[in-house]
Amino acid sequence: MNEAGEASDATVPAANAPANTPVVSIRGLCKQFGVVRAVEALDLDVMPGELLALLGPSGCGKTTTLRLLAGFEHPDAGTIRLGGEVVSGAETFVAPERRNMGVVFQDFALFPHLTVAQNLGYGVRDRALRAKRVAEMLDLIRLNDAKDRRPFELSGGQQQRVALGRALAPDPALVLLDEPFSNLDAALRMRMRADVRDILKAAGATAVLVTHDQEEALTLADRVAVMNEGRLVQVDVPAELYAHPLDPFVATFVGDADLLPGVSNGTDVETVIGRLRAPGAPQGQVDVVVRPEQVKVWLDGNGIGVVLGIEYFGHDQLVEIGLPDGSRARSRLGSARDLVAGDRVSLAVTGDALAFPAPQRSSESSLTST
Amino acid sequence: MATIEILRTNSDPPTPKRKWAKPSRAPRGLEIIGIVIAAMFAAPLVYLIARNFAAPNELLSAVTSSQVGAPLVRTLLLASSVMVACALLGTAMAWLTTRTDIYGRRALAVVAALPLVLPSFVAALAFVGTFSSGGLLEETFGIDTGVRVQGFWAAFTVLTLISYPYVYLPVAARLIGLPRSLEESASSLGRHPLAVFRTVVFPQITGAILAGSMLVFLYVVSEFGAVSLLQYDTLTRRIYASRLLDPNAAMAMSLVLAVVAITVVVVERIATKRRHVIESPGTQGAPKRVLLGHWRIASTCFGWGLVGLALFVPVAVVTHWAWLGLTGTRNVLGRGMDIGRLVQPTINTALLGVGAAVVAIIVVLPVAYLTARYRSRVGGFANALVVGGFALPGLVIALALVGASLRIPFLDHLYQTFPLLIFAYVVHFGAQAMRSAQVSVEAVPRHLRDAARSLGAGRVRRFRTVELPLMAPALAAGCGLVLLSVMKELPATLLLAPIGVDTLAIRIWSASSEGFYAQAGLASVMLVALAAALTWLLTIRHMERL
Numbered sequence: 001m002n003e004a005g006e007a008s009d010a011t012v013p014a015a016n017a018p019a020n021t022p023v024v025s026i027r028g029l030c031k032q033f034g035v036v037r038a039v040e041a042l043d044l045d046v047m048p049g050e051l052l053a054l055l056g057p058s059g060c061g062k063t064t065t066l067r068l069l070a071g072f073e074h075p076d077a078g079t080i081r082l083g084g085e086v087v088s089g090a091e092t093f094v095a096p097e098r099r100n101m102g103v104v105f106q107d108f109a110l111f112p113h114l115t116v117a118q119n120l121g122y123g124v125r126d127r128a129l130r131a132k133r134v135a136e137m138l139d140l141i142r143l144n145d146a147k148d149r150r151p152f153e154l155s156g157g158q159q160q161r162v163a164l165g166r167a168l169a170p171d172p173a174l175v176l177l178d179e180p181f182s183n184l185d186a187a188l189r190m191r192m193r194a195d196v197r198d199i200l201k202a203a204g205a206t207a208v209l210v211t212h213d214q215e216e217a218l219t220l221a222d223r224v225a226v227m228n229e230g231r232l233v234q235v236d237v238p239a240e241l242y243a244h245p246l247d248p249f250v251a252t253f254v255g256d257a258d259l260l261p262g263v264s265n266g267t268d269v270e271t272v273i274g275r276l277r278a279p280g281a282p283q284g285q286v287d288v289v290v291r292p293e294q295v296k297v298w299l300d301g302n303g304i305g306v307v308l309g310i311e312y313f314g315h316d317q318l319v320e321i322g323l324p325d326g327s328r329a330r331s332r333l334g335s336a337r338d339l340v341a342g343d344r345v346s347l348a349v350t351g352d353a354l355a356f357p358a359p360q361r362s363s364e365s366s367l368t369s370t
Numbered sequence: 371m372a373t374i375e376i377l378r379t380n381s382d383p384p385t386p387k388r389k390w391a392k393p394s395r396a397p398r399g400l401e402i403i404g405i406v407i408a409a410m411f412a413a414p415l416v417y418l419i420a421r422n423f424a425a426p427n428e429l430l431s432a433v434t435s436s437q438v439g440a441p442l443v444r445t446l447l448l449a450s451s452v453m454v455a456c457a458l459l460g461t462a463m464a465w466l467t468t469r470t471d472i473y474g475r476r477a478l479a480v481v482a483a484l485p486l487v488l489p490s491f492v493a494a495l496a497f498v499g500t501f502s503s504g505g506l507l508e509e510t511f512g513i514d515t516g517v518r519v520q521g522f523w524a525a526f527t528v529l530t531l532i533s534y535p536y537v538y539l540p541v542a543a544r545l546i547g548l549p550r551s552l553e554e555s556a557s558s559l560g561r562h563p564l565a566v567f568r569t570v571v572f573p574q575i576t577g578a579i580l581a582g583s584m585l586v587f588l589y590v591v592s593e594f595g596a597v598s599l600l601q602y603d604t605l606t607r608r609i610y611a612s613r614l615l616d617p618n619a620a621m622a623m624s625l626v627l628a629v630v631a632i633t634v635v636v637v638e639r640i641a642t643k644r645r646h647v648i649e650s651p652g653t654q655g656a657p658k659r660v661l662l663g664h665w666r667i668a669s670t671c672f673g674w675g676l677v678g679l680a681l682f683v684p685v686a687v688v689t690h691w692a693w694l695g696l697t698g699t700r701n702v703l704g705r706g707m708d709i710g711r712l713v714q715p716t717i718n719t720a721l722l723g724v725g726a727a728v729v730a731i732i733v734v735l736p737v738a739y740l741t742a743r744y745r746s747r748v749g750g751f752a753n754a755l756v757v758g759g760f761a762l763p764g765l766v767i768a769l770a771l772v773g774a775s776l777r778i779p780f781l782d783h784l785y786q787t788f789p790l791l792i793f794a795y796v797v798h799f800g801a802q803a804m805r806s807a808q809v810s811v812e813a814v815p816r817h818l819r820d821a822a823r824s825l826g827a828g829r830v831r832r833f834r835t836v837e838l839p840l841m842a843p844a845l846a847a848g849c850g851l852v853l854l855s856v857m858k859e860l861p862a863t864l865l866l867a868p869i870g871v872d873t874l875a876i877r878i879w880s881a882s883s884e885g886f887y888a889q890a891g892l893a894s895v896m897l898v899a900l901a902a903a904l905t906w907l908l909t910i911r912h913m914e915r916l
Binding site: 100 | 815820822825826828835839840
C-alpha cells in the first residue's frame with residue numbers, strides 16, 4: 001500500500017483526483033454467465049498511478065472483471081466508479097467508447113489495415129493534438145523507425161508496444177491489460193515485462209493488469225489482487241502476499257508450496273516430518289504450508305522420505321519427496337546432483353511455517369494419515 | 371474461391387473459445403430484418419406450394435402422368451452421372467495440381483478452375499458446332515465425325531467438362547490446407563504414397579468432394595440452356611416448353627424439381643454433419659510431391675487435355691465464329707453482323723450483374739451478422755432459407771415469380787420489370803454471397819471492435835474506419851461470385867427480362883436457336899470477356915489460395 005502511495009505522488013494521473021482517492025472504485029460487482037458465477041461481490045480500489053495485477057487461475061473471473069471495467073460487459077449488480085463518477089451501476093451504464101479507458105488486448109488487436117502511426121492516433125479525436133501525441137507515443141515506445149509500417153510487419157514485442165502506445169495515446173484515466181504477455185515467447189516475455197512497466201510508469205498511467213502468471217504479477221505490479229472462483233481472496237503488495245497468504249489457495253498459487261496435514265497446539269504443529277514451529281496457528285487439525293525453499297533434505301538410509309523425482313534447472317533443482325502418509329513435499333536444492341530417484345532421505349523445515357484450519361477430511365484420507 | 375463454400379455456410383461454426391466470443395442475444399432490430407429476409411427467400415417456394423395445393427387434383431394427375439416420370443428419370447440420370455464423373459475428374463485434377471510433379475503444375479492449377487466462367491449454353495453451342503457432322507471439325511480438317519451432338523452423351527460430356535471445377539476447387543483448397551505433417555508422419559510410418567493418399571488424405575477430403583459433388587448435382591438438375599440446345603429432354607426443358615400451354619403442369623413439375631433439389635441438400639447436410647476437419651496451423655511449406663515417373667507424361671496429357679477440351683476448345687470456337695462474322699468472309703454464318711448491336715446488351719448484362727450482386731450482398735449481410743456474430747436461431751433459420759434459394763432451379767424461381775406477379779393483385783405491375791428480375795437473381799444467387807458475407811463479418815474480430823470502442827470510436831466511426839475496410843475484400847469477392855452467376859444465367863432472364871431488354875445471354879440464346887453462329891459467337895466472346903474481367907476485378911485479385 002505504501003509503495004503504491006509513493007508511486008502516485010510522483011505522477012499526477014489523468015483522472016485529476018487527489019492522490020488518496022482511488023481512480024477506480026468497484027463495489028459489490030457481480031456477473032453471471034448462465035449458471036457460472038464469473039464474478040461475485042467484488043470490491044476493489046485502484047489508486048492513482050499504481051499498477052495493480054489481477055491474478056488467478058484461468059476461469060477465476062479476472063478477465064470478466066476487466067471487461068466489466070472496460071464496459072464490454074454489463075454487470076448484473078454492483079457499481080464501478082471511475083474518478084468518482086459511476087460508469088456502471090444500477091441506473092447508469094457508460095458505453096466503453098465514453099469511458100476513457102485504454103485497453104491492451106491479449107492478441108494486441110492492432111488494426112491490420114492501418115500503419116503504426118495511424119494505430120497510435122486512432123483514439124486521439126482532436127486533429128490538432130493527434131500528430132503531437134503520435135510523436136510522443138512513438139518516442140515512448142521507441143518505434144520511430146517503424147511508424148509507417150503495418151502491424152503484420154512488426155515483431156511480437158513491437159506489436160505489444162504499439163498496442164500499449166495506442167492505449168496510452170488518448171491519455172486514458174485507466175489502462176487495462178489483458179494477459180498482455182501470453183502471446184510472446186518466454187525470452188521476449190521477460191524483456192517486455194520491464195518495458196511495459198517502464199512505459200506505464202513514464203506515462204504516469206494507472207493500470208490494471210490481468211494475468212494467470214504469478215511470477216508476472218509479482219515482478220510487475222505494485223499490488224496484486226488474487227482471485228479465485230469469482231471472488232477476490234487477497235489484495236496486497238507482492239512481498240506481503242508471499243510472506244502472509246490469507247488462505248491455502250493464495251499460499252499455493254503465489255509461489256510454490258506444499259500442504260502437509262498436522263495437529264496444532266497453537267504454537268507448534270505435529271506432522272509426519274516432525275514438529276514444526278507455527279506461531280499463531282489455529283488449534284486442532286491444520287494444513288501446514290511448506291515452501292520448497294524451507295525444506296532441507298539429506299541422504300539417510302533410515303529417513304522417512306523417498307525421492308520420487310527431480311526437476312533439474314541448472315542453477316537449482318526441485319526434489320519431490322514421498323512421505324509415509326502419502327503426502328508429498330518438495331525441496332529446492334543447489335545444483336549438486338547427489339540425489340537420485342529412489343533414495344531414502346530425511347527432511348527438516350527451516351523457519352516458521354504457516355498453518356490453516358484443515359478442511360473436513362474425507363474418511364479415506366484420515367485412514368491413510370493414521 | 372468461395373463459390374464452393376456456398377452450401378457450407380456457417381450456421382453453427384466451431385465452439386467459441388470463450389464464453390463472450392459470441393453473445394447469444396442478437397439485437398431485436400437485426401432479428402426482425404433477418405425474418406423479413408427469410409420470408410423473401412421463402413416466397414417463391416411458398417407460392418409454388420400454395421399454387422399446387424390449391425389444385426391438388428391437377429398436381430396429382432400431373433405428377434403421376436408419364437409426362438413427368440420420363441423427364442424426371444432423365445434429369446436424375448444425367449445429374450447423377452455428371453456428378454460421379456465430376457467427382458472423379460475434379461479430385462484427380464486437384465491431386466495432380468497440388469501433390470505431383472505434373473508439367474505446368476502452377477499454370478494448370480489456375481486454368482483448371484476457369485471453365486466455371488463459361489455459360490453452359492455457350493459450351494454446348496461450341497460442341498455442337500465443332501463436332502457435329504458438317505461442323506467446324508469437318509470444315510477445317512475434313513474429319514467427318516458422323517455424329518449428331520445431341521442427347522444424353524452430349525449433355526453428359528458438356529456438363530461434366532464445365533462443372534468439374536465445382537469439385538476441383540474445394541478439393542484443391544482442402545489439399546492445400548491439410549497440414550503436411552499428416553502425410554509426412556504417414557510416410558515415416560512406412561506407407562506407400564498411394565496408401566498415404568487412401569488412408570490419410572482421402573478421409574480428409576471426402577467432405578470437400580461431397581460438397582462439390584452436391585453442387586454439381588444441383589447445377590445439373592437446374593440446368594436449362596445446354597440440355598435444350600443438346601435436345602436432351604429433362605424436366606427443366608419440359609417445364610419451359612409447357613409453361614404457356616399447360617401452366618398447371620409446369621407448376622407441378624417445378625414443385626417436383628424443387629423437392630428433388632431440397633432433398634439433395636438435406637441429405638448432404640446430414641451426411642456431412644459430424645466430420646472432423648483438421649486445419650493446418652497457418653502458413654506452411656509446399657507439401658511433399660509424388661514423383662509420377664513413367665506416368666508424368668500421361669498425367670500431363672490428361673490434365674491439360676481436360677482443360678483444353680473444357681476451356682480452350684469452346685473459347686477458340688466462339689472466337690473463330692466471331693472472327694468470321696466480323697471479317698465478313700463467311701456471311702452464311704451471320705446476316706448483318708454488327709458489333710454495334712451488341713453494345714446495349716453488353717451494358718444491360720453488366721448493369722444487371724452489378725446491380726444484382728450489390729443488392730444480394732446487402733440483403734444477405736444482416737443474416738451473415740446474425741450467424742457469424744451471434745448464436746441466433748433466427749439467423750440459422752434465415753441462413754437455411756437463403757441456401758434453399760440456391761438449391762431451387764432458376765427456372766422454378768422465375769416461373770413462381772411469373773405466376774405470382776400475374777395472379778396476385780398489386781403485384782401485376784411488377785411482371786417483367788427490373789426489380790422482379792433482380793429479386794429472382796438475389797433469391798437464386800444470394801447464397802453465393804452469403805459465405806463471403808460471413809467471412810467478411812468474421813474478418814473483424816471482436817477484439818478489434820472492442821479496441822476501437824475503448825479508443826472512443828462510436829458505432830458509425832467504428833463501421834467506417836475499422837469494419838468496412840476489413841470487410842471490403844470478402845464483400846467484393848461475394849459480389850464477384852453473384853455477378854458471374856447472373857451473367858451466365860439464362861432461364862430466369864428469358865422469363866423475367868422486361869420486353870425489349872436484351873442481355874448477352876438472351877442474344878446468344880436467340881441467335882443459336884436460329885443457327886446464327888457468328889452472332890452467337892460474337893456475343894459469347896463478349897460475355898466471356900466481360901465475365902472474366904469483372905470477376906477478376908472483384909474476386910480473383912483477392913484470392914489467396916491456389
